[in-house]
Amino acid sequence: MGNFTLKLSKSYNFEIKVEANSIQEAKKIVQDAPLEKVITGCNFDEPQLVINDIVCNDLDPRFYTDDNKLR
Numbered sequence: 001m002g003n004f005t006l007k008l009s010k011s012y013n014f015e016i017k018v019e020a021n022s023i024q025e026a027k028k029i030v031q032d033a034p035l036e037k038v039i040t041g042c043n044f045d046e047p048q049l050v051i052n053d054i055v056c057n058d059l060d061p062r063f064y065t066d067d068n069k070l071r
Contacts, residue, residue, distance in 0.1 A: 003057040009050045014042040 016038055020026035030038055 005055045005057055006051055007053040007055070009052055010047045011050070012042070012044055012047050014039070014044075016042070 016030065018026045018029050020029055
């Protein structure tokens with residue numbers, strides 16, 4: 001068995017409703033508001049996990065010599 005490191009990212013998809021006169025004003029309200037106020041009532045039960053990278057932590061001796069250079 002090999003030893004691997006998985007690099008993951010976790011994200012949530014949610015919607016918030018903002019009352020504003022324009023898109024720019026709505027964006028500004030969301031950007032300027034404290035995060036705790038913006039995410040009130042959002043569901044964080046189902047995050048999406050994305051695998052960004054998988055790294056093998058073991059060196060396969062078939063491909064490396066004693067000085068760790070490729071054969």
